[in-house]
Amino acid sequence: MKKNILYIAIALILGLVGGYFFFGNDSDTANQKSPTHNHSSENTKQMWTCSMHPQIMQPEPSDCPICGMDLIPAETGAEGLAANEIKMTENAMALANIQTTIVGNGAASEDDGIISLSGKIATNEENNSVQASYFDGRIERLNVNYEGQKVNRGQLLATIYAPNLVAAQQELLTTASLKESQPALYKAVRNKLKLWKLSEKQIEAIETSGQVRENFPIYATVSGTVTMVMAAEGDYVKQGQPILKVSNLNSVWAEFNVYENQISQFKKGQKIKVSTNAYVNKEFDATISFIDPVLNNATRTVTLRATLSNKEDLFKPGMFVTGKIEGITQATSSGTVTIPASAVLWTGERSLVYIKTNPNEPVFEMREVTLENRLGENYQVSSGLNNGDEIVTNGTFTVDAAAQLQGKKSMMNKTGGKTMTGHEGHVGMQDGADNKVNETSSMEIKLPKEFQEKFQSVLNAYLKMKDAFVANDTKQISILAKTTSITLKSTDRTSLGKMEQSHINKSIEMLDDIASNDNLKMQREYLVVLNKNMVPIAMSLEDIAPMLYVQKCPMANKNKGAVWLSADRDIRNPYYGDKMLTCGSVIEEIK
Structure with a gap:
């Protein structure tokens, strides 16, 4: 019995010792491996970014320091992607409203081939008339004295003191007593008064009363609306000198500007649908009645005119209108496909799209891609895309910004490689070789030295106008836009290439539209197009002072994104003013 107890005790001791060495070593090993596992977890820690400003990267969820939007999870890896492919999260896609379309998929849109034109209502000059003075004299009273006043045929317009008529009346009274003996002389005096537009009734009244009148009335010969007052009370006027300009607004002209590459799409007699913001749900039928045979050298456009019936007085001269017209069908190559204009990023010589x-x-x-004609809101693409390709049609700027930040090929970076880095909500250029992006983007546009020097004064005027946009000062915007336009028109553009002139001419057109408009929303819409043309010119300058920043708000232009120029690095958004003053980022430096 004692031996059995001894054997059991020895077996227990050996079991405990063996268990210690066997399990203890595993525990130590596990303890040693644990820190390695934790470290790996730290390497894959989730980062957070902003869907509208992808340069923002934060280690934990919070608000975007630029626009205040909630941050979303960022991609943690890019395994399996090609050199210039980028991948976005589903959340980023949804928040940035990125939409795609399959090229050639489905039936053609009802708007295919429809060309949209912008224009203004003008008075129908065929219905204009001038009310003039029929004799020399001084205007004693002007009964119609402001623009917009309605006049009717036979209405008293003015009363004039006419010394010549006083003498002619004396002749009439004298010859009236001699009309039996000298009827020819009497008839000649009466005819002279008729030439001065005195009626038979007026002449008879003078003859019957025997009294000489000093002041004579002028009556309207047509009905219409006063479009210009050309004299004032107390003015001395000559025979035939205009006093008022009157237009019959029962019909008006809708005048549109058509670019060179669109001229072949139009001819007289084509039907056009005209609409205006004043009557949102209405379209008015008109017919093209005139196409200007002379091209405007400044804007590179011709005037297309349609006549509109205006008996209900709906259209006011100066009103902005939009025309939609079906262009003349042209033969295109078999490889041509059509894509929405919103899908295209244009840098001057290059036209870009993002393909899924x-x-x-x-x-x-x-x-x-290679673009051909623009038909309404669509482009014809002759090469670069095939039926079945899926492209980004909304949010293209946002995708391009993500590509820039990841160092992939993009609108501003033809070859790829890191070009920008985020810092405190801005994007700035890196030093060294990365600065070559400036060189890459400026190769597209070539500007003579003399033009570059004079363009500096244009930029100075532009920057003041941009500040007025930030301040929401509509009146000052118009004044400074006109100043910028005049300065730009004064530059010598004869040595510029076709592409450079296209940028300048479009800039002038947009500046003139801004200057002539008193609606801040419309002015900002014109500013978007202006900047698309001004920024490439500014980026091509070789020497500029002070340094400029190309800044961009991805939410402007209906979430399509829009750029502008600024002399300050701090964001002051001209598209929203104090509503979203700091929304935006620096995407380029021009030194």
């Missing part, structure tokens, strides 16, 4: 390379995941890559 993976049908099941949000993976995109930039592709250059």
Whole structure:
């Protein structure tokens, strides 16, 4: 019995010792491996970004320091992507409202081939008439003395003191007593008074009363609306000198500007649908009645005119209108496809789109395309795309910004490679080789030295106008836009290439539209187009002072994004003013 107890005790001791060495070593090993596992977890820690400002990266969820939007999870890896492909999260896609369309998929849109034109209502000059003085004299009273006043045929317009008529009346009274003996002389005096537009009734009244009148009335010969007052009470006027300009507004002209590359799409007699913001749900039928045979050298456009019936007095001269017209069908190559204009990023010589390379995941890559005609809100593409390709049609600027930040090929970076880095809500240029992006983007436009020197004064005027946009000062915007336009028109553009002149001419057109408009919303819409043309010119300058920043708000232009120039690095958004003053980022430095 004692031996059995001893054997059991020895077995227990050996079991405990063996268990210690076996399990203790595993525990130590596990303890040693644990820190390695934790470290790996730290390496894959989730980062957070802003869907509208992807340069923002934060280690934890919070608000975007630029626009205040909630941050979303950022991609933690890019495994399996090609060199210039980028991948976006589903949340980023939704928040930035990125939409795609398959090229050639489905039936053609009802708007295919429809060309949109912008224009203004003008008075129908065929219905204009001038009310003039029929004799020399001084205007004693002007009964119609402001623009917009309605006049009717036979209405008293003015009363004039006419010394010549006083003498002619004396002749009439003298010859009236001699009309039996000298009827020819009597008839000649009466005819002279008729030439001065005195009626038979007036002449008879003078003859019957025997009294000489000093002041004579002028009556309207037509009915209409006064469009210009050309004299004032107390003025001395000559025979035939205009006093009032009157227009019959029962019909008006809708005048549109048509670019060179669109001229072949129009001819007299085509039907056009005219609409205006004043009557949102209405369209008015008109017919093209005139196409100007002379091209405007400044804007490179011709005037297209349609006559509109205006018996209900709906259209006011100066009113902005939009025309929609079906262009004349032209033969195109078999490889031509049509895409929405919103899908295209244009840098001057290059036209770019973003194609979805993976049908099941949000993976995109930039592709250059060759554009042909623009038909309404669509472009014809002759090369670069095929039927079945899926492209970004909304939010293209946002995708391009993500590509820039990841160092992929993009609108501003033809070759790829890191070009920008985020810092406190801004994007600035890196030092060294990365500064070559300036050189890359400026190769598209070539500007003579003399033009560059004079363009500096244009930029100075532009920057003041931009500050007026920030301040929401409509009146000052118009004044400074006119100043910028005049300065730009004074530059010598004869040595510029076709593309450079296109940028300048479009800039002048937009500046003139801004200057002539008193609606802040419309002025900002014109500013978007102005900046699309001004920024490439500014980026091509070789020497500029002070340094300029190209800044961009991804939410402007109906979430399509819009750029502007600023002399200050701090964001002051001209598209929203104090509503979203600091929304935006620096995407380029011009030194």
